[in-house]
Every structure is written in structure tokens, then in C-alpha cells.
Amino acid sequence: DGGITQSPKYLFRKEGQNVTLSCEQNLNHDAMYWYRQDPGQGLRLIYYSQIVNDFQKGDIAEGYSVSREKKESFPLTVTSAQKNPTAFYLCASSIGTEANYGYTFGSGTRLTVV
Amino acid sequence: GEDVEQSLFLSVREGDSSVINCTYTDSSSTYLYWYKQEPGAGLQLLTYIFSNMDMKQDQRLTVLLNKKDKHLSLRIADTQTGDSAIYFCAEKEDSGYALNFGKGTSLLVTP
Numbered sequence: 001d002g003g004i005t006q007s008p009k010y011l012f013r014k015e016g017q018n019v020t021l022s023c024e025q026n027l028n029h030d031a032m033y034w035y036r037q038d039p040g041q042g043l044r045l046i047y048y049s050q051i052v053n054d055f056q057k058g059d060i061a062e063g064y065s066v067s068r069e070k071k072e073s074f075p076l077t078v079t080s081a082q083k084n085p086t087a088f089y090l091c092a093s094s095i096g097t098e099a100n101y102g103y104t105f106g107s108g109t110r111l112t113v114v
Numbered sequence: 115g116e117d118v119e120q121s122l123f124l125s126v127r128e129g130d131s132s133v134i135n136c137t138y139t140d141s142s143s144t145y146l147y148w149y150k151q152e153p154g155a156g157l158q159l160l161t162y163i164f165s166n167m168d169m170k171q172d173q174r175l176t177v178l179l180n181k182k183d184k185h186l187s188l189r190i191a192d193t194q195t196g197d198s199a200i201y202f203c204a205e206k207e208d209s210g211y212a213l214n215f216g217k218g219t220s221l222l223v224t225p
Contacts, residue, residue, distance in 0.1 A: 006156075033212060040122075042202070042217035043157075050211060058212065090156055098211055102147050102204075105156035 002027045006091050006106035012114050013078070013085065021076045021109045023091035029104070031097050032074035036060060037088040037108075046089075049074055050097040078111065086113050118216035120203055125222045132190040134219045136203030139184065144208040146179060148188045151200045151218070160188070160201075190221075198223045 004025040013019045023032065031050045035043040045058030049068040063082025068074050074093075078085045088110050092103035117139045126132045138146070144165045149157040163170045163177050163186075170177045176189040190197055200218040 031211070035215075040217060043215040045212050048212050056211070092157075099206060099213060100145055102145075102149075102159045102162050103157075103213060104159070105149075107156045108154070110154075 004091060004093050004104055004106040006089075006109050008109060009107070011109055011111045013111060014114060016080045018077055018079050019111065021078070021089055021091075021111070023074045023076065023106060024072055025074075025093045025104075025106075026072060027093060027095075027104060028071070029093035029095055030071070031094045031099060032068065033092045033094070033099075033103065034058075034064075034066065034074070034076045035090045035092065037090055043090065046076065085111055087111060118203055118205055118214055120201075120216040120219045122217070123220050123222070125224065126193050128193060128195055128223055128225050130193055132188075132193045132197070132221055132223075134188045134190075134201050134203075134221065136186040136188075136216055137184055138186065138203075138205045140205065140207060140214075141184065142207040142209075143184070143205040145206040146177075146186050147204040147206075147213065148175075148177065148186075149202040149204060149215075151202065153199075157202060193221075193223050195223045195225065197221060 007022045033048040034046040047066045049055035065077045091106040147162040148160045174191045202218045203216040204213040
């Protein structure tokens, strides 16, 4: 079955560490997105990529980095510069580059700083 | 981005209809969406509507769009306990590349 897979489901990070969240899709979707979800805050866009080797900052990109070396993969690195990284991270993909028909979401990664 | 506003909570009895409301500020919004999120899970696309439509019906779900008032609603008929979840409204401009989400409405269905 086609889908979008995020791993790990739970991740714990020590202060000062970088961590990478994985997002893989086998839907042959062109565009991929990373959102952060905090209680009562809804979803906020971190980064998005419409094509391989190209990505754009979203509303809250500071302290995060991404790469898009393959169409199927869009990993997110949470760097030590992100001061409040504890959150639920959601990856999504869309047919075409403009997401007119909405996103397909992964099941999320919950990151906790310990 | 532009604002998408939703009420935070809604409680209904099983078997009743639920109506979840959303308002948006961007008059360029061309695509509007409803997503459902169950605890600890990702978001599931329920339905979407284009701005040239007033209504869309899909089984128990009815979406109404009032473009003049920038108001979108989702009606769930015969609400079941399995419908308890957070419902997100989202919009996208025709020229935009990403969806803009509201903060979500938590729907609680009681027996």
C-alpha cells in the first residue's frame, strides 16, 4: 500500500543535540512538507519542498534544516539552535507542486527534550 | 499567513448532528479543506471544496461555504462516538504552495 512513513514515533533529545526525523513516501508525490504541532497552536509550517534538491522556509524555520536528495525522502533535522523543540512533528506530501487537492499526512513523530 | 479561526471545543450527544464552523480572512482562498485528527495520529483529509462551490456532500458529511462571509462549516449527521477527534479547517490560495491551518476544534461525542 502507498503511504507516507515517519520514524521514529517517539524521540528523546538531550539539550544541545541535533536529531533527525525521517519522512519517506511511496506515493510518487511531488511536494513534501514539515509541520510542527503544539497544543492549542494548530499546525505551523517549518519547511516545504516542491521538487528534488529545492526547498523553501516556512513560518518557523529557525533552528531546523532539511534536505531533499530523493523524491521519496524529506528528512528534518532539529538543531541545537531550536530552543523549544518539544512538539509533535508531522510530515505531509501532495500530488503536484501546489497541493490543490490537499495533503497526505504521516502518523507523526513526538519529540521530547530531556 | 492569513488567519483561519475555529472554536476550540464542541460537545454533542451521540445520534445528533454536529456543526463545526471556521472563518478565514484571505479573500484569495481558493481551496478549503477539512481534516480529522485522532489522538496521537496524523491528520486525515475528510473533504475539500473549491471556492466556486457552495456545498459539497459526502455520506454523513456536508460542507457549506459562504464565500461572501468567508465562512466554512462541516456538518456531521448522526454523530457517533468514533467521530470524537480534533477537526482542522485549512485554506490555500490559488497561487499558494502550502495549506494554512486553523487551531482545530475538539469534538466530544457523548453517549
